[in-house]
Amino acid sequence: MYNILVxxxxxxxxxxxxxxxxxxxxxxxxxxxxxxxxxxxxxxTIHLIxxxxxxxxxxxIETIEEIRxxxxxxxxxxxxxxxxxxxxxxxxxxxxxxxxxxxxxxELIARVNSGIRRYTKLGNLQNEEDKNIYRSGELxxxxxxxxxxxxxxxVKLTPTEYNILKFLTKNxxxxxxxxxxxxxxxEDEAYGAENIIAVHIRHIREKxxxxxxxxxxxxxxxxxxxxxxxx
Amino acid sequence: MRNNKLLRAISYxxxxxxxxxxxxxxxxxxxxxxxxxxxxxFEDQYMRMLQSISRTLIYYDEKDAPNHIDNETKxxxxxxxxxxxNIDTYYYLIKYKNKAITNIPSYRVSSMTIEELKNFIHxxxxxxxxxxxxxxxxxxxxxxxxNYANDFIFSYYHTEVAKTDDNDTKISEVVNGTTSIEQFxxxxxxxxASKIDNQDYFINSVLNVISNYEDIMxxxxxxxxxxxxxxxxxxxxxxxxxxxxxQIDTNDLDRIPLEILLLVGISAIFMILMVxxxxxxxxxxxxxxxxxxxxxxxxVYIIVAIILTTLIKRTKANxxxxxxxxxxxxxxxxKLINKGKNVLSLFVSSMKSTRRLIFYTVMYLIIMLLVFAIxxxxxxxxxxxxxxxxxxxxxxxxxRANCFDRIEKQLKNIYEGNTEEKLDVESxxxxxxxxxxxxxxISNGFENAVEEGIKSERLKTELITNVSHDIKTxxxxxxxxxxxxxxxxxxxxxxxxxxxxxxxxxxxLKRLTEDLVxxxxxxxxxxxxxxxxxxVVELIKQTTGEFEDxxxxxxxxxxxxxxxxxxxxxxxxxxxxxxxxNLFSNISKYAASNxxxxxxxxxxxxxxxxxxxxxxxxxxxxxxDELMQRFVRxxxxxxxxxxxxxxxxxxxxxxxxNGKFEIQIDGDLFxxxxxxxxx
Numbered sequence: 001m002y003n004i005l006v007x008x009x010x011x012x013x014x015x016x017x018x019x020x021x022x023x024x025x026x027x028x029x030x031x032x033x034x035x036x037x038x039x040x041x042x043x044x045t046i047h048l049i050x051x052x053x054x055x056x057x058x059x060x061i062e063t064i065e066e067i068r069x070x071x072x073x074x075x076x077x078x079x080x081x082x083x084x085x086x087x088x089x090x091x092x093x094x095x096x097x098x099x100x101x102x103x104x105x106x107e108l109i110a111r112v113n114s115g116i117r118r119y120t121k122l123g124n125l126q127n128e129e130d131k132n133i134y135r136s137g138e139l140x141x142x143x144x145x146x147x148x149x150x151x152x153x154x155v156k157l158t159p160t161e162y163n164i165l166k167f168l169t170k171n172x173x174x175x176x177x178x179x180x181x182x183x184x185x186x187e188d189e190a191y192g193a194e195n196i197i198a199v200h201i202r203h204i205r206e207k208x209x210x211x212x213x214x215x216x217x218x219x220x221x222x223x224x225x226x227x228x229x230x231x
Numbered sequence: 232m233r234n235n236k237l238l239r240a241i242s243y244x245x246x247x248x249x250x251x252x253x254x255x256x257x258x259x260x261x262x263x264x265x266x267x268x269x270x271x272x273f274e275d276q277y278m279r280m281l282q283s284i285s286r287t288l289i290y291y292d293e294k295d296a297p298n299h300i301d302n303e304t305k306x307x308x309x310x311x312x313x314x315x316x317n318i319d320t321y322y323y324l325i326k327y328k329n330k331a332i333t334n335i336p337s338y339r340v341s342s343m344t345i346e347e348l349k350n351f352i353h354x355x356x357x358x359x360x361x362x363x364x365x366x367x368x369x370x371x372x373x374x375x376x377x378n379y380a381n382d383f384i385f386s387y388y389h390t391e392v393a394k395t396d397d398n399d400t401k402i403s404e405v406v407n408g409t410t411s412i413e414q415f416x417x418x419x420x421x422x423x424a425s426k427i428d429n430q431d432y433f434i435n436s437v438l439n440v441i442s443n444y445e446d447i448m449x450x451x452x453x454x455x456x457x458x459x460x461x462x463x464x465x466x467x468x469x470x471x472x473x474x475x476x477x478q479i480d481t482n483d484l485d486r487i488p489l490e491i492l493l494l495v496g497i498s499a500i501f502m503i504l505m506v507x508x509x510x511x512x513x514x515x516x517x518x519x520x521x522x523x524x525x526x527x528x529x530x531v532y533i534i535v536a537i538i539l540t541t542l543i544k545r546t547k548a549n550x551x552x553x554x555x556x557x558x559x560x561x562x563x564x565x566k567l568i569n570k571g572k573n574v575l576s577l578f579v580s581s582m583k584s585t586r587r588l589i590f591y592t593v594m595y596l597i598i599m600l601l602v603f604a605i606x607x608x609x610x611x612x613x614x615x616x617x618x619x620x621x622x623x624x625x626x627x628x629x630x631r632a633n634c635f636d637r638i639e640k641q642l643k644n645i646y647e648g649n650t651e652e653k654l655d656v657e658s659x660x661x662x663x664x665x666x667x668x669x670x671x672x673i674s675n676g677f678e679n680a681v682e683e684g685i686k687s688e689r690l691k692t693e694l695i696t697n698v699s700h701d702i703k704t705x706x707x708x709x710x711x712x713x714x715x716x717x718x719x720x721x722x723x724x725x726x727x728x729x730x731x732x733x734x735x736x737x738x739x740l741k742r743l744t745e746d747l748v749x750x751x752x753x754x755x756x757x758x759x760x761x762x763x764x765x766x767v768v769e770l771i772k773q774t775t776g777e778f779e780d781x782x783x784x785x786x787x788x789x790x791x792x793x794x795x796x797x798x799x800x801x802x803x804x805x806x807x808x809x810x811x812x813n814l815f816s817n818i819s820k821y822a823a824s825n826x827x828x829x830x831x832x833x834x835x836x837x838x839x840x841x842x843x844x845x846x847x848x849x850x851x852x853x854x855x856d857e858l859m860q861r862f863v864r865x866x867x868x869x870x871x872x873x874x875x876x877x878x879x880x881x882x883x884x885x886x887x888x889n890g891k892f893e894i895q896i897d898g899d900l901f902x903x904x905x906x907x908x909x910x
Contacts, residue, residue, distance in 0.1 A: 010704055016711035054700070080703035082745065083696075084759075102707040102741050105714055178772050195791070198776020222773060222808035223765030 002116050003045055005029045007037040007063070008052035008078065013101075017050060020105050021112065034058025038066055046073060048115050050108075053079035053090070061093060068094035074115035078103065110210040114138065114151045134169040137231030139208060139217045141169050150208050150217075160185075161204045164197070165228075168218065173230035175221055201226055234474040242462040242469075247532040249455040249462075251525075256452045259441050277421060281323060284309070285415055288327045299340045306348075307332040308340050322355055323419035324348050327410075352418045362417040471544040479548035485541050489555045492541065496534045503527045576661070595624055634663040641670055650678035688755040695751040699744045706744070710737045743876075749809075750876040753883035760803045760887060764910065767800055767839055768793045771830055774811045781819040782828070787845075793832035798839055800907040802888045810884050810892075813877040814843055814903055823848040823899070834909055841905040851901065855894040 004026045008014050011032065018028045029044060031037040033055045041049070049067070053060035064075055074097070077090040082100040090098045096118075097111050118138065132143035138151045143166065148155045157165065163185045168176065176184070178197045201220070205212040219229050288307070291297075297305040309332060324333040326345065333340060333348055343351065353359060360369035441448070471479040484492075507527055510520050545551040552558035579587055599617050606613030641654050653674060654667045713733050721727055752758050768791075775789045782789055818828055822845040831842040851858075859878055878894070881903075885892040891906040 010708065012708040013704070013711065016708065016715060019715060020711075080700040080707075082703075082748070101703045102710045102737075105711060177766065177769050195772055195775065198773045199779045200776075202776055202779070220773060220808075222804040223767065223770035223802070224763075224804060225769065 001025070001027045002047040002120070003027045003029060004112065004116075005031060005037060005040055005044075005046045005049045007031040007034070007049065007055070007060075009033060009055045010052075013052075016105075017108070020109055024109055024113070026112070026116075034060065034063035034066075037063055041067065041071070047119060048073060048112060049075045050078050050112070051075055051095075053077060053081055053086070061089070064090075064093050064095060072119075074119045076108075076111055076115060078108075104211075107211050114210065117151050134166065134172075136169055136172045136217055136228050139169065139228070139231075141166055148208070155207050157204065157207060161200050161207075164200055165204050165208075165218070168226065168228040172228040175225045175227045177225040181226065234469070234472055239466065239469055242466050243536060246459060246462055246466075246536075247529060249459050250532070251528065252448075252451050252455045253459075255441065256448050259445075259448070277321065277419075281325065281417060281419065284323075284332055285325055285327065285417070288325055288330055288332050289410060291330055291332075298337055299343075301331070301344050304329050304331045304345050306330075306340060306345070308337045309334050321419060321421055322352050323417065324352055325418075326416040327414060349418050352420055355420045359418070359420045361419075362412060362415065365411065365413040466540075467543060470540055471547045479544060481544055481548050481550070484537070485544050485548070485550070486554055488559075489542075489545070489551075490557070492538060496538050499534055500531050503531055580662075595620075631660055631662065634659050634667075638663065638666060638670060641674070645670070645674050645677055648677075648681070650674045650681070685755075689757060692751045692755045692757050696748050699748045702744050703741075706737065706741055710734075710741065713737060746876040746880065750880045750883070753880050753887065756883075756887060758806070758884075758887065760806065762801050762803055762888070764799045765802050765804055765807055767798045767832055767841060767907075769797075770807055770811060771832065771841070774808060774815055775830070777812070778815045778819060781815075785819060785822065786825045787819070787822055787828055788826075789828045789830060791830045791832075793830075794834060798832060798834050799910050800839055800890075801910050802890070802907065806884045806888060810881045810905070813881045817877050818843070818845045821845075821847055821849065821901075837909055839907045839909045841907075843903045843905075845901055847899045847901050851896050851899065855896055858894060858896075 004021055006014050006017050006021070006028055007030075008017075009032050014030050014032070018030065021028050029040050029046065031040050035058050037049070037051065038058070040046070051060045051063060055063075058066075060077060060079065064077070067073070067075065075095050076097040076099060077095040078099050078101065079086065079090070080101040087098045087100075096115055099108055099111060134141040134143070138149075140149050141147075141162075142149075146162065148157055148162065148165065164181060167181065167185050178195075181197050201218065202212070205215050205218050205220075208217055209215045217229055217231070219227050221227065291305075291307060293305070295307075297307050299306040299308060304326065307330070322333070322335055324331060324335070324345075331345060331348075335343075335348060335351060339351065340348065358369070360367055362368075471481070473480045504527075507524060510523060542551070545554055553562065579590065582590060598620060602616045602620065603613045606616060637654065637659075641652070644650070644652060653671050656664055656667045656671065659667045713730060716730055717734070721730075771791055771793065775791065778789070822828065826846040829842070829844045831840075831844075833840040833842065859882055882892040885905060889908065891904075893904040893906075895902040895904065
């Protein structure tokens, strides 16, 4: 049983999150402002925190600054502030994830699962030396078994999707245009039929990402190309 | 200390005394060097006289009857030979061979021999000297007379007039011989004290008195000089200031015209000098004269002091110019000229530009003619003067033309929205100053209005952002609890249907809130752009890929017509996607099923155009302008989902990235045209 601390000044939201988390067999602790959050954090063993930004007494920004002074536990920021600057600010201060309100409950749970897994299994990296295994964060492609897993969950891909993902993961961090991907994966000249690549990429995103519109692994750089983020 | 009246009074009194000391010292030093040179030195004079008498003695002929004859020597007797020497006290006896000459009165001479005469001289009271055999013996002569003895060597001549055949007179000179001091015996008295000429007696007597204090004087002079400087500086600083007053203290004296004061002062000094001159000419050197000179000196000092004091005061009070007659006249003339100028400029400025131009032209012609008329005798000069005037007038015109150009440029600036630069009104000629001022005012007003606009737009954006945050929090609960209800086992079909509606609408509300914030930010320009090189074709392919499913749902087919090459523009990658995404999203909602979407990329070297065309499902009985407005949607019934902000956001974002966004409606054909600069 993992302990999850949910901190939001809106009691109904905390309650709703609690219901979702209980269904996933997490133990839930509740706080309604930053100070309570820090107090509970001191007295209990917490594995993940869901933290609202706009709260009375001590807001989420101050709270995460406090937490990050001595703790590395995963923190998911939950806020109605949806501007890019807010997200960047939150992540820069040490948040592991940023979810905007109103959130999709499934997405939130998925992110909680991912966070817990990363936190509890940190340092358990296996088969790092195997040449046929490519990875970025929790995205692992085992070319021996032709198997793709994200957060330990297997993802079913078509052969084409698999090839595209393998190529991008192999060269993670580098941006490839549709044409380049086509040439590299099909090892052929592009004829304009490569339009289909964009569709494939979308399908891959839908399969491996928690929120395909805000992808973590397979990033879209509009007007330039695609890349697998180096994590 | 500056305001100390006592100190000031002491300064006024001390200064003339100290100056007096220095003056006297100067006079003394000058005169001292001159004591021996005022007139001829006694020795020179007296010895020369003796020489001359000796010379005469050589030529005395035995035929000339001497008025006294000694047993061996004939003795001549002379009167006061040398006027400048008081001969009464200077007795002499000069003997040469068997001749002698003396100035001892004849009644004595007639009864005396040479020896007796010598004794007589020796018995006279005072100083004496003898020259015998070229040697001078003197009781207390303080000047060495040996040089004079040497000077006695001279030649004597005998002149003869010879007659020639042509009756011309020729003079032949025969040197008879030379003689020297050794051949004379001279006995004489002299008066030691009377070194100085009679005329300078007074001055010299004064100098003699001073000479007793010479040592003290040389100490006093530098001290006095330093003291004078200190006192004068003190007075310069102090004059005009009174205790408890900030202003310079002036009185009636300081308002008397300076010229009158100077005139009175200078003539007074002149008169005093005249009086002194008169005194000094009368040879009447007395104590009276000294006291007169000293009095005159102080009177002159007082006059000078008064004039200098008032000058300092006037300078300090800054009334120097206005208290002179010349200054008053000058300011009067200045006033008159200004008045004339005002009248003229009023006259000119009351005219309209056209009339003014005519007025100036006529003036110009009149001046040209006048100048030419003046120089009618010297036509070349007249032409040169006229050319000069014309060049000057041309310069004036150019200056005004430049003003006009600057005004025009500034108007263009304002028209283009550049209100930062302002006109420098001072640099404009008088005719344009008002205009320049008006333009600056307009520019300021414009600037303020724009600033106000930006400010209010920003406030609006902030308000919308804040409100949207406040809406999102309860909305989160609504969405979450609707979802939770859905997960409960509900048998009632109606409730299930209602929940579906609730879910749809809550999501719609969410979307609307997000779009609202985005639209307000985009339209107010309140977004941060990261411009980079973007391939338009890639972007369209990517976006088409994203929408493939949605298009398929309505049986829409996207057809991309793009050149093979890379077509790059400079834009923000994410915002460009938002532009195309919004358009595609609209198409997926409003395009008629089973139709094709044409996406054309048209380019030349400088411009990239993206045409997105589709067939609308509904009749588009709405103008493009209206369509572009916020919250307006193609279907007035508003049954389809969407906020109505998509087009507005796309347009704003396109324009923020320096692109053009246009919509064309041709029947059911809906066409969006994007235009960017190609790089």
